[in-house]
Amino acid sequence: MEIHPTAVVHDSAQLALGVKVGAFAHIGPEVSIGPGTRVDHHANIERLTTIGADCHIWPYASVGTDPQDLKFGDERTFLQIGDRVLIREFVTVNRGTGEGGGVTRLGDECLLMAYSHVAHDCQLGQRVIMANGATLGGHVHIEDYVGLGGMVAIHQFTRIGTRAYIGGMSGVAQDQPPYCLCEGNRCKPHGLNVIGLKRAGFSEETLEALKAAYRIIFRTHTPIQKAMEQVRAEVPGVPEVIHLLDFIASSERGVAR
Template identity: 50%
Template sequence: MPDVHSSAIVHSDAQLAAGVSVGPYSIIDANVVIGADTKVGPHVVIRPYTTIGERCNIFQFAVIGEIPQDLKFQGEETRLVIGNDNTIREFATLHRGTAGGGGLTQVGDGNLLMAYTHVAHDCSVGNHVIMSNAATLAGHISVDDHAIIGGLSAIHQFCQIGAYAFVGGCSAVARDIPPFCMAIGNRAKIVGLNLVGLKRHGFTSATLEALKSAYEILFASGLTLKEGIVQVRQRFPAEPAIHKMLQFLESSERGLAPIDVRENRSHRGKE
């Protein structure tokens, strides 16, 4: 049975699985589903049409599933879906989708959303993503698995952040950041590969060398991006990480963040 504090307000239509705990003064609205063993701290607000998975830990004063901050929103039945094993810290805000953006904001599994983070309408956050304190996603953003977004950073709407990318603190990201890359600044520029992060995640030396070579060809050879993609694909036809990188580059609609050539020269191949 759920463990609900006597001061909490839980709508009779909310569905709380076994092992769910709800702290003092929290409010859980109708059409909310919360999976087994999830902990909802004190003073948390969970709004309608929100689904939360199992074993999540939601800290005090978080607001989950509020309506989007979009003037076109007219009260449509849109949703927020959160997966399993997520940690959502103090004052974080996650909003429902909009009809014009597909109607769904989605957060995967195993993510850490630190204090004051914001996930706006129609965003898609993958698995094992870390958003540091006050990192902010505008609407319609995609963040792929294992990306890290530094504190006080803001991502422009419709941007994509690739898998294993690292966005430094206090950055303003206006264009896409490819997988495996680091970016920093206002406006953010790509400054090299996230080599330390990739090693920590167990990428082999062979894969790291392939990524280094591909990065040089794509961003530091003087070739156009289209020419670089052709050359990299021919050179590394069977490397999954390279395939992921090229797939991202070819699907980018907003365009890539600029390359900081000076930074790349000073950090090329270093960790």
């Protein structure tokens, strides 16, 4: 371990081998930091936060702070950060609330760019990228491999499906479907994330099936339930199409169309 003499580390914090803590950084009570993680100068890691291996917290980031929720009563709640997560300057991440499950989670290999914000009880999958100034309300669920453009604002309790990309400056008030390019205020899908899916190695069979499902669900005026029945009857049931249908069926806020 390398801990700068001006850093403040609480006696109950647990720092693994290879952790580096810079000047004037603050590590609060009951914090656990995994091996190889670096906490830069003036970064703030508040209480009841767990950080995995090989993460990097840049200067002036503040994670594990109390929820910005007037109902919060100082109950014991947590922040869990996975491995190889990158948190840039001035990012803020709040712990969970007792009413919301008690835990905010960031999956492995997420990148949170400068000034982005993750509110209480949010659940982020692996390799989520939040560009500068992107903001999540409380209880937002984001699946794996999602990209959020700069200054995106996502309403509380909203879900973003896997491998979706949300264009910059979008205002998101409803669930955004997986595999899609979405943008606007209010945000809605404008096509499949074809380039992203090809880069990820999706087969032509899968891409064609997703295109067919997308046309039926998002390019017709067919009521959503009938459109889903049509997809089940006409489109090959590859896992990605099944996931798309399951995502829509489980939506509580409604899926943007």
